[in-house]
Amino acid sequence: MDSHAPQSPPPPFSPKIEDGFFLGVVLLVSVAFFLVIQPFLAAILWGVIAAILFAPVYRNILAAIPTHQNAAALITLFLILVIVIVPAFVLGAALLQEAAHFYGKIQSGEIDFARLFSQAMASLPEWTRPYLGRIGLSNFDAAQAMLTKGITSSFRMLAAQAFQIGQSAFSFFMALGVMLYLSYFLLRDGEKLSQRIAVAAPLRASQRQALIQQFVIVIRATIKGSLVVAIVQGLIGGIVFWALGIQGALLWGVLMGAFSLLPAIGTAIVWVPVAIFLFASGAIWKAIILVACGVMIIGMVDNVLRPILVGRDTRIPDYVVLITTLGGIELFGFNGIVIGPVIAALFIATWNIFTRMRLTGSGAAG
Incomplete structure (x- = not known):
């Protein structure tokens, strides 16, 4: 056999195999990248949120100095620090101080929830006793013990959380630095980056546009329509x-702001029990003023501010917001306040697109 005979060329490699292998590499590298940035996912999330919310501010500043993108981004970042970061630090420090002071009064016996509860129950009319028995409050000693134990354990948990925050201060400030650093570049290069992501995403133009639009809408709706309203309601309530003259006004205000994020629960879960206690303890005028302010001012803030900040057409149904916010908090902690509704909005948007595709044929989503 002639060793110099021409050999047949190797069979051509299937493009499908090449494409499949490259897709696997893309997925593998993407998963590895996600694992690398996982410790800073919260910082990245809030950096994106800050860039989305302050993008109009950046564009207005850039319009005044059109050839200085870096300066416009730095000025916007300074505004984020002044408007958001510094007030949040001041509020957090004041809240921790008030919580420690309030907890100290509980430990010293100056604030005795058992005694206050007993006084309130004793001042109630006699005809209320059967109704209290039906809901398990006829045994005053057991109810007092349960109330005192619950409140005391809550403050211990808050103290433990504050201690953990102090221990992880380095990690917190590192994450804050990452958030601000990312916000700077997203403000400056956000439009270019979003265009590159849009081109790379394997979606039709209509699908891509619908998802991006829904993501931006729900971010703005969640922050402007929920957090801003929560801040205003908590501030007014406090x-x-x-x-x-109610002790712990700052704590109560923060609690009202937190509960106002949850539809169907709202601030009433805080001020209604306090008003009932004031009525029961004989502070009738204070109770009347609190109820009037709760109904006419605190309760109306949501109805007045939210449509102005968000608009009525961008709202997710309240029951969806409630479920996804609670689920988001359970899974992601505080960040779930944003992540839960965002996932819900994208879920609704993708199923709307899929439904339109089925109705109009498999070609495109209208």
């Missing part, structure tokens, strides 16, 4: 509590 001022009302302070004016009425």
Whole structure:
């Protein structure tokens, strides 16, 4: 056999195999990249949120100095620090101080929830006793013990959380630095980056546009329509509590702001029990003022501010917001306040696109 005979060329490699292998590499590298940035996912999330919310501010500043993108981004970042970061630090420090002071009063016996509860129950009319028995409050000693134990354990948990925050201060400031650093570049290069992501995403133009639009809408709706309203309601509630001489006004205000994020629960879960206690303890005028402020001012903030900040057409149904917010908090902690509704909005958007595709044929989503 002639060793110099021409050999047949190797069979051509299937493009499908090459494409499949490259797709596997893309997925593998993407998973590895996700694992690398996982410790800073919260910082990345809030960096994206800050860039989305302050993008109009950046564009207005850039319009005034069109050839200085870096300066416009730095000025916007400074505004984020002044408007958001610094007030959040001041509020957090004041809240921790108030919580420690309030907890100290509980430990010293200056604030005795058992005694206050007993006084409130004793001042209730006689005809209320059967109704209290039906809901398990006829045994005053057991109810007092349960209430005192619950409140005391809550403050211990808050103290433990504050201690953990102090221990992880380095990690917190590192994450804050990552958030601000990312916000700077997203403000400056966000439009270019979003265009590159849009081109790379394996979606039709209509699908891509619908998902991006829904993502931006729900971010703005969640922050502007929920957090801003929560801040205003908590601020008003705290001022009302302070004016009425109720101890721990800052704590109550923060609690009202937190509960206002949850539809169907709202601030009433805080001020209604306090108003009932004031009625029962004989502070009738304070209770009337608190109820009036709760209904006419605190409760109306949501109905007045939310449509102005968000608009009525961008709202997710309240029951969806409630379920996804609670589920998001359970899975992701505080960040779930944003992540839960965002996932819900994208879920609704993708199923709307899929439904339109089925109705109009498999070609495109209208």
